[in-house]
Amino acid sequence: MKKILIVEDEKAYLGLLHDQLAKNGYDVMDAKDGEEGLKLALDNKPDLILLDLIMPKVGGIQMLKALRADTWGKDASVFILTNVNGSRELTEGMSNSVGLYIIKSDMKLDDLLWDIKVTLK
Amino acid sequence: MLKHLFNIFAPQKEENPPYPVNPSEKKLSLSELRYRRLFETAQDGILILDADSGKIEDANPYLQEILAYSKNELLGKHLWELGVFKDIVSSKEAFLKLQKQKYIRYKDLPLKTKNGRSIDAEFISNVYMVGNQKVIQCNIREISEFKKSDEKLILLSKALEVAANGIVITDDKGIIQWVNSSLTTTSGYTFEEAVGKSSRILIFGKNDTLFFRDLWKTISSGKVWHGELINRKKDGGFYPMETTITPVKDQDGEIKNFIAIQQDLESRKNLEKDLVKKNVNLVHQSKVQEETKQAMLNVMEDLEEAKRVIEIERARDEAMLISIGSGIIATDQNLRVTFMNEAAERLVGWKNEEVIGKLWFDFVPMVDENGNMLPEDERPIKQAISNKKLSTFTTPLDNYYFIRKDKTKFPVSVVAAPIILNRKVIGAIGVYQDITREKEIDKAKSEFVSLASHQLRTPLGIMKWYLEALENEDYMKKSPRMIRNYFDEISDSNERVLSLVRDLLSVSRIDQGRVKNVPKSVDLIQAIKEVVDQMQIVTHVHNITLGLTVPENKIPPVNIDVLRFSEVIENLVGNAIEYSVEAGSVNVTVKKQDDILLISVKDTGIGISKEDQKKLFTKFFRSEKAVTQNPEGSGLGLYVVKSYIEGWGGKLSFESVEGRGSTFTIHLPLCQK
Numbered sequence: 001m002k003k004i005l006i007v008e009d010e011k012a013y014l015g016l017l018h019d020q021l022a023k024n025g026y027d028v029m030d031a032k033d034g035e036e037g038l039k040l041a042l043d044n045k046p047d048l049i050l051l052d053l054i055m056p057k058v059g060g061i062q063m064l065k066a067l068r069a070d071t072w073g074k075d076a077s078v079f080i081l082t083n084v085n086g087s088r089e090l091t092e093g094m095s096n097s098v099g100l101y102i103i104k105s106d107m108k109l110d111d112l113l114w115d116i117k118v119t120l121k
Numbered sequence: 122m123l124k125h126l127f128n129i130f131a132p133q134k135e136e137n138p139p140y141p142v143n144p145s146e147k148k149l150s151l152s153e154l155r156y157r158r159l160f161e162t163a164q165d166g167i168l169i170l171d172a173d174s175g176k177i178e179d180a181n182p183y184l185q186e187i188l189a190y191s192k193n194e195l196l197g198k199h200l201w202e203l204g205v206f207k208d209i210v211s212s213k214e215a216f217l218k219l220q221k222q223k224y225i226r227y228k229d230l231p232l233k234t235k236n237g238r239s240i241d242a243e244f245i246s247n248v249y250m251v252g253n254q255k256v257i258q259c260n261i262r263e264i265s266e267f268k269k270s271d272e273k274l275i276l277l278s279k280a281l282e283v284a285a286n287g288i289v290i291t292d293d294k295g296i297i298q299w300v301n302s303s304l305t306t307t308s309g310y311t312f313e314e315a316v317g318k319s320s321r322i323l324i325f326g327k328n329d330t331l332f333f334r335d336l337w338k339t340i341s342s343g344k345v346w347h348g349e350l351i352n353r354k355k356d357g358g359f360y361p362m363e364t365t366i367t368p369v370k371d372q373d374g375e376i377k378n379f380i381a382i383q384q385d386l387e388s389r390k391n392l393e394k395d396l397v398k399k400n401v402n403l404v405h406q407s408k409v410q411e412e413t414k415q416a417m418l419n420v421m422e423d424l425e426e427a428k429r430v431i432e433i434e435r436a437r438d439e440a441m442l443i444s445i446g447s448g449i450i451a452t453d454q455n456l457r458v459t460f461m462n463e464a465a466e467r468l469v470g471w472k473n474e475e476v477i478g479k480l481w482f483d484f485v486p487m488v489d490e491n492g493n494m495l496p497e498d499e500r501p502i503k504q505a506i507s508n509k510k511l512s513t514f515t516t517p518l519d520n521y522y523f524i525r526k527d528k529t530k531f532p533v534s535v536v537a538a539p540i541i542l543n544r545k546v547i548g549a550i551g552v553y554q555d556i557t558r559e560k561e562i563d564k565a566k567s568e569f570v571s572l573a574s575h576q577l578r579t580p581l582g583i584m585k586w587y588l589e590a591l592e593n594e595d596y597m598k599k600s601p602r603m604i605r606n607y608f609d610e611i612s613d614s615n616e617r618v619l620s621l622v623r624d625l626l627s628v629s630r631i632d633q634g635r636v637k638n639v640p641k642s643v644d645l646i647q648a649i650k651e652v653v654d655q656m657q658i659v660t661h662v663h664n665i666t667l668g669l670t671v672p673e674n675k676i677p678p679v680n681i682d683v684l685r686f687s688e689v690i691e692n693l694v695g696n697a698i699e700y701s702v703e704a705g706s707v708n709v710t711v712k713k714q715d716d717i718l719l720i721s722v723k724d725t726g727i728g729i730s731k732e733d734q735k736k737l738f739t740k741f742f743r744s745e746k747a748v749t750q751n752p753e754g755s756g757l758g759l760y761v762v763k764s765y766i767e768g769w770g771g772k773l774s775f776e777s778v779e780g781r782g783s784t785f786t787i788h789l790p791l792c793q794k
Binding site: 019106 | 585622
């Protein structure tokens with residue numbers, strides 16, 4: 001069973017994604033901020049990390065940097081899920097840039113699930 | 122010897138005359154005394170000079186009197202030392218001439234006396250020997266009085282000579298002594314023929330004896346006669362003359378002469394007739410003149426009034442220009458400043474007198490947001506002159522700054538207009554405003570919009586996914602149609618708000634200058650094709666025909682952010698469809714014109730009114746018709762489109778006729794940097 005880590009401070013997003021992914025047969029883990037997310041990621045080495053950018057304590061960019069510094073983390077699959085335009089540039093230039101950059105409010109849930117399915121095949 | 126002679130002439134010697142002792146000497150002194158008396162009493166000025174030295178040896182009292190010099194002032198002086206003789210002897214050299222010539226006479230010599238009086242004198246000098254000594258004797262006779270009366274006489278006789286009246290002077294017997302030219306002309310006699318003849322033959326030609334006797338009685342008794350005489354011409358003809366005869370008496374009261382003055386009656390009568398006629402004319406003319414004068418006065422008055430009005434208006438205009446809040450300058454066609462108001466002085470820190478007549482650009486540089494100097498050709502005032510039309514940088518987006526005298530800068534809005542006189546550009550007017558505050562407000566607004574949009578997006582995004590998740594549930598799929606319709610309405614509304622927020626965000630990013638281009642080499646035709654294909658799906662709304670025409674030749678790839686480019690095309694085509702009428706058409710045409718790619722989107726829709734065209738690219742502007750047609754638009758699309766295109770160095774133009782349709786054309790330079 002593929003493992004997916006969701007790092008998202010917004011409870012509503014977290015809950016929905018968790019339900020939908022679990023329903024689609026994934027092993028889903030939740031983290032409410034970057035700090036928790038990084039710990040879970042490094043401990044469990046998920047097949048995909050869905051990462052929000054703006055979060056309390058440790059933000060998405062910060063967590064991504066720390067992740068990329070890790071031997072396993074540098075190649076980990078990451079989708080950025082955010083509502084902030086123009087953040088793409090923030091992650092560019094980092095080694096193993098993210099697989100997908102998703103503006104949540106611009107994307108259909110179905111499409112996201114499809115992309116995840118394709119990525120994890 | 123001479124010295125001796127003059128010594129005895131000297132007055133001081135006279136008091137104690139050195140009478141000689143022997144008889145011959147006595148004889149001599151007697152004649153000397155006689156001469157001396159003559160010398161002393163002569164009514165001519167006499168001056169004795171030593172011919173060798175030119176010194177004055179003696180001067181008689183009469184000379185002293187007329188020249189106003191005392192004897193002491195004269196004696197022993199050189200002739201040329203006295204101002205009075207400057208005209209004869211102004212130098213020693215001239216004196217030498219006087220010495221050489223034995224006799225010199227100046228008939229009319231103007232002299233100035235010591236007290237400044239001008240006199241006319243006759244000057245005669247003789248040189249002779251007295252013993253073995255040479256002396257010069259000068260006689261000076263004042264002729265001023267003679268000259269005056271002479272001149273007067275000459276003047277009078279001239280006047281008589283040229284008078285229009287005929288004048289005859291006879292002796293007491295009536296024998297003609299003199300006639301003037303007027304009389305000789307009318308009578309035909311010459312002066313020589315007339316003089317010596319009896320006046321009867323000339324001026325009393327046809328008058329009978331009785332008449333003549335009466336006349337003679339009158340004038341010979343010393344009275345003036347006045348009447349009409351018939352003159353006789355030399356050729357026998359007669360002519361009437363109005364005549365006045367005046368007897369002239371001598372000092373003893375004896376009649377010596379008669380003077381007859383005649384006037385041509387004919388001509389006088391004609392003159393009078395003429396005068397009457399002329400008078401009538403004059404009266405008429407003066408009436409006309411009076412009217413003309415009045416008319417002129419009226420015109421003058423009107424002119425004065427017009428001038429006054431113009432002056433007031435000018436003063437008012439000037440006062441307005443000076444006190445208006447915007448900085449205003451005027452330049453001639455060579456960009457030399459001709460006017461600068463107070464607000465402009467405050468804006469740029471330069472004083473009127475510092476910049477008048479100088480090049481504006483030398484004083485106030487214009488830079489962009491990065492501090493790069495704007496080339497002179499791109500400055501609005503230069504463009505206004507070159508292009509003969511208004512040139513403006515007025516929005517906070519036009520990030521241009523003026524540099525003040527103290528090197529500080531401020532964001533400026535510029536409106537520059539050419540001054541056109543007789544179709545020739547004679548200068549330009551620049552209107553400037555410091556838009557620091559506007560920029561701050563705009564920035565604050567953009568930041569607020571940006572923040573608000575992000576905050577809005579999260580709950581909207583959450584709703585979006587939840588609604589979708591719910592929709593996908595079997596429960597929902599099995600629910601009644603009405604429930605599913607309700608659900609769709611919620612979904613649609615949510616999408617609408619999201620779309621609005623998306624537009625708001627785009628705008629706020631543009632306004633904050635945060636739009637980053639991610640250019641890639643792109644086949645534009647392909648990109649346009651893809652957008653048009655996608656848009657076919659929505660044409661069914663109004664049964665629109667959507668067509669695309671591309672050039673046969675390949676267009677070289679362009680470096681451009683393809684996502685944004687597609688967004689632009691989508692937006693324009695979307696608008697064209699949205700604002701189309703039922704069964705209308707939308708045509709996208711791509712053309713290459715030199716190095717510019719023209720992409721036009723033409724519709725047959727509702728069009729845009731003239732009034733609305735002005736505000737078309739204003740944020741949030743939506744025309745009333747557009748709102749009716751599509752209540753969901755945000756009024757941001759065209760603003761975003763225009764901003765993107767301009768960011769690529771292109772421009773967006775449009776033509777539109779209300780009720781007929783619109784054409785939007787993108788002008789995109791093919792050589793993208």
